[in-house]
Amino acid sequence: xxxxxxxxxxxxxxxxxxxxxxxxxxxxxxxxxxxxxxxxxxxxxxxxxxxxxxxxxxxxxxxxxxxxxxxxxxxxxxxxxxxxxxxxxxxxxxxxxxxxxxxxxxxxxxxxxxxxxxxxxxxxxxxxxxxxxxxxxxxxxxxxxxxxxxxxxxxxxxxxxxxxxxxxxxxxxxxxxxxxxxxxxxxxxxxxxxxxxxxxxxxxxxxxxxxxxxxxxxxxxxxxxxxxxxxxxxxxxxxxxxxxxxxxxxx
Numbered sequence: 719x720x721x722x723x724x725x726x727x728x729x730x731x732x733x734x735x736x737x738x739x740x741x742x743x744x745x746x747x748x749x750x751x752x753x754x755x756x757x758x759x760x761x762x763x764x765x766x767x768x769x770x771x772x773x774x775x776x777x778x779x780x781x782x783x784x785x786x787x788x789x790x791x792x793x794x795x796x797x798x799x800x801x802x803x804x805x806x807x808x809x810x811x812x813x814x815x816x817x818x819x820x821x822x823x824x825x826x827x828x829x830x831x832x833x834x835x836x837x838x839x840x841x842x843x844x845x846x847x848x849x850x851x852x853x854x855x856x857x858x859x860x861x862x863x864x865x866x867x868x869x870x871x872x873x874x875x876x877x878x879x880x881x882x883x884x885x886x887x888x889x890x891x892x893x894x895x896x897x898x899x900x901x902x903x904x905x906x907x908x909x910x911x912x913x914x915x916x917x918x919x920x921x922x923x924x925x926x927x928x929x930x931x932x933x934x935x936x937x938x939x940x941x942x943x944x945x946x947x948x949x950x951x952x953x954x955x956x957x958x959x960x961x962x963x964x965x966x967x968x969x
Contacts, residue, residue: 719747720946725799727791728752729782729839730809732761734908735858738934739806739941740764744773746942748804751795753780755809782809782835792842801850804945805843807836808858810876814869825872832876836883844891853896856944857884858937861904861960877902881956888954897953899944904960906932927962936961 726743730736731752741764744750750768754761754777761777768775778794780787796802810832813824836857847853862870863877881900888898905922923929940959943949958964 719745720942720948721804722747724748724803724945725795725801726750726804726806726945727795727802727839727843728806728808729780729835730754731806732757732764732777735903735906735934735937736806736808737764738938739808740775741768742935742938742942743804743806743945744768744771744775746946748945749774749799751776751778751791751798753778753782753791753809755779755781783830783838785834785838785841788835788838789842792839792846796846802843802846803850803852804854804856805839805847806856806858806941806945807839807880809835810858812870812873814873816869817871820872828872828876832873833879833883836880840883840887844887844896847896848891848894851895853891853894854945854949855884855887855896855898856941857881857898857900859884859900859902859956861902861958861964863902864958864964884956885954892953897944897949899949899953900956901937901940901944902956902958902960903937904932904958904963906934906937908934925963925966926960927965930961932959932961 726748728739731740732754740750740752765775765777778791813828857880859880860877862874884898884900940957
């Protein structure tokens with residue numbers, strides 16, 4: 719197991735990509751904490767599934783945009799397991815709409831959850847990592863940062879910000895043995911994309927070289943790579959995992 723003895727924290731880990739990351743990290747031997755915003759039942763189910771598989775896991779209810787709560791979560795993880803080796807910033811929402819009609823509330827909600835949460839958890843998380851002189855930070859971006867989709871100025875802005883943040887932080891903490899990388903998913907079959915899939919899955923698939931939508935596990939596999947020693951000499955990198963979606967002129 720590539721991550722035996724490691725301690726990981728995943729934000730937004732009760733469903734979709736986050737849940738797949740929690741499961742994949744635990745499968746590789748890590749003790750895994752994760753945050754969730756509101757669905758306690760889903761979070762408890764994840765913990766129970768891992769415990770049945772003899773894995774250690776703990777869930778924290780936390781609004782990703784709450785900086786004080788981020789510090790509390792990091793402190794609780796370090797107190798429980800003594801360290802923090804892996805941080806996966808996955809929490810995210812969408813509130814799509816054309817800019818001309820986008821409310822400030824929807825703009826700020828996406829900025830606060832998707833981008834400010836990365837600041838909050840990295841700001842708190844790098845401190846134990848710097849003390850230990852080791853660590854892995856993996857931020858979840860999106861191909862929307864590169865392509866630009868109508869109605870996603872708020873979402874794309876956060877993901878572009880995450881990629882710039884990733885490169886800068888990688889330069890800041892590399893000397894302490896900490897790597898910082900990002901994964902940019904394409905169109906992944908999750909609850910968050912269900913409405914779009916129901917309306918246009920066949921059309922979307924036409925633009926994907928592999929002719930299928932991605933699964934959360936496809937992203938989790940990339941996260942495990944960045945979390946493990948397999949990527950020990952990789953930092954500041956954004957890995958696109960999109961089945962070839964961005965190769966063409968489509969979405």
